[in-house]
Amino acid sequence: MTTIQGTQHAVQPTTRPLTRADFPAGFQFGVATSSYQIEGATREDGRGDSIWDTFCREPGRISDGTSGEVACDHYHRWPQDLDLVRSLGVDAYRFSLAWPRIQPDGRGAVNPAGLDFYERLVDGMLERGLRPYATLYHWDLPQALQDAGGWDHRDTAHRFAEYARTVAARLGERVVSYATLNEPWCSSILSYQLGQHAPGLQDRRAALSAAHHLLLGHGEAVKAMRSVVPGSELGIVLNFSPTYPATENPEDRAAARRGDGEFNRWFLEPLLLGEYPADIWEGYGTDVPEVHPGDLEIIRQPLDFLGVNYYTRGYVSASGQKPAGASFTQMGWEVFPQGLTDLLLRLNRDYPVPPMFVTENGAAYPDTLSVEADQTAAVHDAERVHYFAAHLEAVRQASVQGVDVRGYFAWSLMDNFEWAYGYSRRFGLVYVDYADQTRVLKDSGRWYQALASSEAPGP
Numbered sequence: 001m002t003t004i005q006g007t008q009h010a011v012q013p014t015t016r017p018l019t020r021a022d023f024p025a026g027f028q029f030g031v032a033t034s035s036y037q038i039e040g041a042t043r044e045d046g047r048g049d050s051i052w053d054t055f056c057r058e059p060g061r062i063s064d065g066t067s068g069e070v071a072c073d074h075y076h077r078w079p080q081d082l083d084l085v086r087s088l089g090v091d092a093y094r095f096s097l098a099w100p101r102i103q104p105d106g107r108g109a110v111n112p113a114g115l116d117f118y119e120r121l122v123d124g125m126l127e128r129g130l131r132p133y134a135t136l137y138h139w140d141l142p143q144a145l146q147d148a149g150g151w152d153h154r155d156t157a158h159r160f161a162e163y164a165r166t167v168a169a170r171l172g173e174r175v176v177s178y179a180t181l182n183e184p185w186c187s188s189i190l191s192y193q194l195g196q197h198a199p200g201l202q203d204r205r206a207a208l209s210a211a212h213h214l215l216l217g218h219g220e221a222v223k224a225m226r227s228v229v230p231g232s233e234l235g236i237v238l239n240f241s242p243t244y245p246a247t248e249n250p251e252d253r254a255a256a257r258r259g260d261g262e263f264n265r266w267f268l269e270p271l272l273l274g275e276y277p278a279d280i281w282e283g284y285g286t287d288v289p290e291v292h293p294g295d296l297e298i299i300r301q302p303l304d305f306l307g308v309n310y311y312t313r314g315y316v317s318a319s320g321q322k323p324a325g326a327s328f329t330q331m332g333w334e335v336f337p338q339g340l341t342d343l344l345l346r347l348n349r350d351y352p353v354p355p356m357f358v359t360e361n362g363a364a365y366p367d368t369l370s371v372e373a374d375q376t377a378a379v380h381d382a383e384r385v386h387y388f389a390a391h392l393e394a395v396r397q398a399s400v401q402g403v404d405v406r407g408y409f410a411w412s413l414m415d416n417f418e419w420a421y422g423y424s425r426r427f428g429l430v431y432v433d434y435a436d437q438t439r440v441l442k443d444s445g446r447w448y449q450a451l452a453s454s455e456a457p458g459p
């Protein structure tokens with residue numbers, strides 16, 4: 001497969017507002033969150049510790065010294081939060097389940113209160129006409145499993161499949177879509193090699209072993225869930241960063257291909273092709289994972305969907321050159337909507353992909369709360385509106401070129417605990433005042449609401 005060449009900024013927001021009529025019939029508009037980032041109540045109702053509780057206690061890990069202990073207090077405020085989702089006019093809500101609420105030790109006995117919580121949440125969505133899109137693992141591994149070796153330990157994959165089956169048996173087909181993992185690159189490379197996420201290790205061998213066991217856990221979970229929820233869609237969510245060489249010179253092109261291989265192909269190809277990319281395997285030398293006979297067949301399960309998380313592209317330059325004329329979000333991520341069109345087209349062209357959903361896309365900017373003349377609170381986040389408009393236009397362009405993309409989930413419903421950045425990065429359509437947990441719809445939320453509430457195309 002070839003690396004995409006640098007088309008510059010071709011996707012711009014349309015001057016007319018997007019409506020549902022710009023997307024295929026049945027296209028799902030949604031918003032996304034994850035358990036550790038919003039729930040809080042980390043010690044309530046029998047929840048066990050997760051690796052993020054532990055990581056947040058270690059000095060220096062979280063830039064503002066905070067944790068998810070309270071977060072958006074969603075564990076207590078979920079009915080109002082679901083009302084808020086409903087008020088946006090969206091079709092679907094993507095959320096994740098905290099494994100340590102359900103199995104505090106990651107194995108064996110189930111904590112009934114944990115499953116009860118998610119059952120109420122799912123029923124609450126259905127009562128409001130929202131379609132539940134669940135993610136089983138968005139990084140909050142039970143600490144007890146980390147103590148036994150975490151994802152570096154093969155048994156964690158088996159434990160994950162057992163947990164997945166338990167959840168599916170209880171929530172059943174009320175959940176229309178189950179994603180096994182969110183972004184295994186983050187829960188392996190970023191967490192075990194780059195040390196920036198829990199458990200904060202710096203060991204490439206362990207990271208590649210973790211990545212393999214995550215993929216194995218995914219495959220085993222899909223196998224375990226199929227017969228339990230035959231009517232639900234099963235898939236996985238990957239983060240992609242399409243990688244562009246700064247120039248056509250051979251060094252830049254080789255570096256871009258390697259970057260693409262390590263970030264994108266290393267996860268995608270075992271899942272869809274049943275093999276690791278040979279060039280990257282070779283480059284990893286003795287750090288490659290131990291692959292048992294049959295593992296890759298388990299990993300390559302038929303999938304009902306592929307979740308695509310896209311925030312920015314990779315830009316690779318041997319000389320350290322930056323893209324000309326680029327703008328960046330508060331994360332330092334380049335705003336590059338064309339990358340999303342290119343990515344969807346490439347996945348569609350080069351791989352046997354199932355239908356795709358953009359399961360995350362969004363931007364952090366330093367928001368300020370203002371008080372309007374009528375005393376109501378507002379957040380005028382024009383840059384975020386522009387980001388969403390441009391990226392939805394990018395999705396539309398892929399769709400009109402024949403890519404089967406079935407939905408888009410804005411990251412995020414509301415501001416929340418942004419991992420190693422704590423509360424210092426805001427991605428929400430809704431502003432959260434952490435002092436009193438007030439929620440304020442931002443201009444971007446109103447913009448998305450207008451789109452989601454527009455008239456749907458006919459059949």
Ligand code: FCB
Pocket residue numbers: 034037182183186239309360411418419427
């Ligand atoms: C993604 C994560 C999500 C959020 C966004 C900004 O990598 O899946 O939880 O932190 O980035």
